[in-house]
Amino acid sequence: MSLLDYVNIKQGTRSTMRFSAGNILPLTQLPFAMAAFTPQTDSTRGTWFYHPDDRSLEGIRLTHQAGVWLGDFGALLFVPQAGTPGNMGEMGETPAAAWSSYRPQDAVTAPHYAKFTFQRARADFETVPAERGGFIRVTYDGAGQNWLSVLPPIKGDYTYSYDSDSKRLYGTAGGPTVGNSCNFTMHFVISFDNETKLGDVLISDEHQNTHIQIISKTVTAQIAVSYISREQALLNLGQDRQESFDKAKEFASKKWEGYLSRIEIETETEAQKRTFYTCMYRVFLFPSKCYELDKEGNPVHYSPIDGVTREGKLYTNNVFWDTYRTLYPLYSIIAKEEYAECAEGFIQLYRENGWLPRAPVMGETGCMPSTLIDGFLADGAVKGLIRGELLETAFEGMLKHATTESPRKSSGRNGVTEYQKYGYVPCDVLDQSVNLTLDAAYGDFCIAEMAKLLNKPDIEREFRKRALNYCHLFDKETGFMRGRDTKGKMRENFNPIEWGGDNCESSAWQGTFNVPHDIDGLAELFGGREAMLKKLDALFAEPPHYAVGSYGHTIHEMSEMAAVDFGQCAISNQPSFHIPFLYAALGRHDKTDHWVGRICRELFSAEADGYPGDEDSGTMAAWYIFSSLGLYPICPGKPEFIKTKMQVTSAKILGKDWDSAEYEKYIPYSIFK
DSSP: OOGGGGGTTTOSSSTTTTSSOOOOOOOOOOTTSSEEEEEEEOHHHHHOOOOOOEEEOEEEEOOOOOOOOOOOOOEEEEEEEEEOOOOOOTTTSSSSOEEEEOOGGOOESSOOOOOEEEEEEEEEEEEEEEEEEEEEEEESSSOSOOOEEEESSSSOEEEEEEEEOOOTEEEEEEOOSSBTTTTTTEEEEEOOOOOOOOOEEEEEEEEEEEEEOOOEEEEEEEEEEEOOOHHHHHHHHHHTSSSSHHHHHHHHHHHHHHHTTTEEEESHHHHHHHHHHHHHHHHHOOOOOOOOOOSOOEEEEEEETOOEEEEEEEESSSOHHTTTTTTHHHHHHHHHHHHHHHHHHHHHHHHHHHHHSSSSSSSEESSSSOOHHHHHHHHHHHTTTTHHHHHHHHHHHHHHHSSSSSEEEEEETTHHHHHHHSSOOOTOSSHHHHHHHHHHHHHHHHHHHHHHHHHOOHHHHHHHHHTTTTGEEEEETTTTEEOOOSSOOOOSSOOTTTTTTTSSSOHHHHHHOOOOOOOHHHHHHHTTTHHHHHHHHHHSSSSSOOOOOGOOOOOHHHHHHHTTHHHHHHHTTGTTTHHHHHHHHHTOOOHHHOOOOOOOOHOOOSSOOOOOOOOOOOOHHHHHHHHHHEEEEEEOOOOEEEEOEEEEEEETTTTTTTTSEEEGGOOOSEEEE
């Protein structure tokens, strides 16, 4: 049985805005590719345009959407139709006249291949992904006029032109993008094979639709996209070309098998293996390549900063607040080359923008607080994955945002001026002051580690001291981190279950433990290791109650915590990811094993509702993989992992037995026993 057979790309898709089981799309995509394909079942729900229980199918979307909270850009919708083709709705947002019924239970959805039957048109739509586009094959069962429509699924300026000699449809899909991007345009080409017979091509300026009449029973085409130009899209078409649709499918299958097999496991149940390999699929989807190869094979990219085409590699669709905790530490073991290339791409953004990225989704979104790229860069540096000039440039960027206020709220450390003045971000100056302070202290630790590598002892000493600034917010009376104002007074009317305010997507119960770089120092604030262990016991024993706080309403993360019995450990979101492992860091492996085992068994599965919360770009999937292997990167920036109980029977990492005396040869980092 191939490892692909264990993957269910629908895991995490049974979600709504008010309750997340993953909040993701079922993406048919190559690892890190520039484009993906996914079914669009009901676009009236906006970015939640797919749900596994829908029986409507509006089309197959070529998408760049990394998550429902980030939105899409440069998207196309492919719709096989019969009779008179339907256009988009009057608002240009929903394909009101074009959607079809379909049987979701009959659809084939896999990382390398997908097939859907449009019952209205009596047509089978198949797709296979490529690096910068993909392949489609549509087979019509009905007689009469058949059409393949290319529709705009999101707002933007779309253009089309058809060349009958080459049987190619050219076009553009303009902005907007989620992040600020200068003159973003996606260029695309759809090239039909020689066996496909085409009739009329109807291009509607009013609705920005194209309808291509299909004379033959089967239509096969290759799609290529570019962020640079039509000419580059044609280059990408040639670079991705395969002999046939079936050869493209075989290539995609082998590509995925290669990535999935980087960890081989044995389990007691098939269900556990399905969950594991579905998570493995998720960790290799993002970040997305944002560069292309010119005629000489050199990497070039569209720069979202100024719209200019530049040399070098670039990556996008990444929120470091999420990904630094688990995703990249997993890459440091099983995808070292990819880690290094991602670092090259993100440091390139610093060269062009003047600020290291926080949450690039084409342009910078700044959608989450803090500069947690610090953890990504320091972890890569101490593990030898970021070196030389890249290391120097990364360090320069980290120092800049640790000492200089950015003129743009979306860049740099928010509140850095006050942080340097007071040793914390005052709660009467900025919201999320606890998060901003603790993340800044952790970032300072990361800078100290980089300074040590670069033999800069003065900077190392300064930032080792700054890394202890988290202490300024600890309230010994309550045993929690609390906001402090510019006069040094703790925030009044403190409620540890109140979300928001001084904390981001969490309450004081979760935010207080956000000191991964100095667990021993945090324990001393509590009164010693035993006292901190008691506090952790209290966290898991506390009912999962919450107060909406500054949010003013229930957000889905609160609901997901309240839905399960893990106390205040809101494992549905990143601030709680490391909390169960703190027991092991304090010497109580048995308690870590208990809680991690329960979370893995009770909250994860390969079903459509199989995540305990948002699966943000592979972060929650990586958490499950680490937990299954009995490893956890409790502090990125330290070349070490906590070792806990394996949740699988056995494992091989990169072909070698894990949990043996030989692990040092392929995980050359220290392990907490």
